[in-house]
Amino acid sequence: MSRPVGIVGTGQTDHKSHRPDVNGREMIREAVTRALEDAELSIKDIDAIVIGNMDHFESINYVDTWSVEGSGGVMKPIMKITTGGTTGATVALAAYYHVASGLFDRVLAIGWEKNSESDTTAAIITCSDPIWDRFSYSGAIPSLATEATAYMKQYDATQEDAALIAVRDRNNALNNHHAHLQRPVTVDDVMNSPMLAYPIKLLDVCPRTDGACAVVFAADGVAQKLTKQPAWVKAGSVRHTYTWFGDSTDYDRGLVSLQRASAEAYKHAGITKPAEEIDVAELYLPYTYAGLKWIEDLGFCGKGEGAKFVREGNTDMNGKIPVNPSGGVISTNCIGATALLRVAEAAIQVMGKGGDRQVDGAKTALATGFGGCFWSDVVILGAQKP
């Protein structure tokens, strides 16, 4: 019943900590213009738009209707999707369903955030229950610090192991002129950076970024006319498993949402050995320890083998399964756009447009989103039409 859908263009801003030169709509327009140029389309060709961000970061209500002068939504169908950190991936999937449903042929997905206009933690902590969770266990860093500590204890991983993830991603970002942080770091730099919440130090976590990303999805028959190599959507699965932070603390089980979402996505994409069959992975790793632990949940390696897998160079640019050629979330984090940037990078790799960061012969790419209450989204793109 569903028809094949391919990504035919991507666009993103040059991400920075603060964009006082543009307002939100102007920033969105930059990404949209670039995506349309990449797809060689004009806004007139777009049938519908999906947009997402997190309201409390900019304090704009009804972003769909507010955005139209930047998103191009005047006299078009536009809707807003918002699911916290996973927003970008859920926006991408909503755009996918717009096209797969047969109702629209060319659909624009937009994720954006102007983090400089907010107090990120003050906004984020309001996601948890005001009575039970908010005062005890809320915000991004406390729960991640707990997860990291549990992982280190369970598998004897070290802070230096985690630092390797920052070194890898920040170095990869040097090949991505859009990235926010384009300065390489060493293990020593990470170890000597200020402690935020044990064992997370400043260079273990993502920055706050102003930026936007736009991706054009097109239907089978339309996509091939727009580009020689569309990035076809092979699978998309989400698991927003938990509602309460108190339920998410059984860290010994791993990241349950990612295990479940990736299992379903692999099944739909016909993948049985992810590390062998996936050519490149662009993962939503908001902090370094995730780069060790979550690749186990994705089945790239066995339980407790994450640190060894990374140390052996398997996730490096020339490794078995390069992770985060874009520099990842640790280099750029405009929250509502962050997961869409992962999907965009996966598409760039499959379309062969990665330039200095192109993974040779990338035919199958995996993108993930993370957010909310330890939620995960998985998108698999491929060069072959499904």
Add this chain to the structure above:
Amino acid sequence: MNDVAIAGVAQTRHESRKDNMIYADMVFDVVTSALEDAGLTLDDIDSVVTVSNDFLDGRTISGMAVGDASGGQDKNISTVEGDGTFGAFYGLMRVLSGYGASIVVAHSKGSEGDIRYVTNGMFDPIYQRLLGIEAISASAMQAREYMQRYGVSEEQLASVSVKNHGNARNNPYAHLPMDISIDDVMKSRPVADPLKKLDCGPVSDGAAAIIIASPEIAAKATSTPVWVKGVAHCAEDYMIGDRDLAVPVALKDAARRAYDMAGIKNPAEELDLVELYDAFSYMEPLWLEGLGLAEAGKGMSLLEKGVSTMEGSLPVNPSGGVLSSHPVLVAGLVRIIESVLQLRGQAGERQVKNATSALAHGINGPCGQSHCVWILNKDK
């Protein structure tokens, strides 16, 4: 469009304050009731769309508060921030893409915040917001523009409120069933000229859920399926100063595309009832014009000729409309639910006789910047 059915519906009673329930309680209740209504279980559902608004809920990632209550714990779930008709649109697209059934559930508790601050947040933060403009004052300007353009009087608009509050008397879910006169509306407290209290819908607490199903799952359901024949949405320009507030161009576009999908050539003849988003009394005639059910400036004629009353040939808002119950976001989903109940013949005292085709409508943004139009039918 392939065949898709609405297989289950449920709503809470809408009221001013549900202080015995949190969001998750309301959502759990309507999801459970919608499944019962459909004769389905959560195992039949593979897609969940929640509808909420971070400003209204005072929570970021507001969908998180109802993730488990919606049944989405181990399913493909997402959250639409906007009116319930838009959330339902996403649920529909997922079924058209191969899912068996989507639950779409919306919740809202106007009682826990101040809707004026919430809707002030819709406006441009630099140029407009500090003026204090919010939904009611912006709508008052739209009402004035409409009245002046076409010579519509306050008394005429008041008659819409009389009709819809009267219809609500037959709707057990309605927040404000009332037996009022035009005089009562005219004498009610001025809110923002020309709008008076009884020209404005209340701010309600409530929740609603629908199950949108493929023909296979609809066949498994024990309910009478209602079929989706056409659906479209469209947004116009943002700055209200850039818009002609008396001409709802986005609604015209959405209606045209929905009618085309449904193969409707003469909506006034082919539709049996309309459930539209009348947050304020003036919206009913204005949206009727946008829907092509009346000529520009003639929206009031449907009521004045008796066409849009319960006894008329095209009853408008038999449920009592949004004027009688306004849980924000939920209200659009309630328009779809009322249409389904009417087409099933389950609307009780407010049943429109021989209803086979219905139109449900929702809005997003200031002064109806964005509209979503659904055409539903008893027959496949």
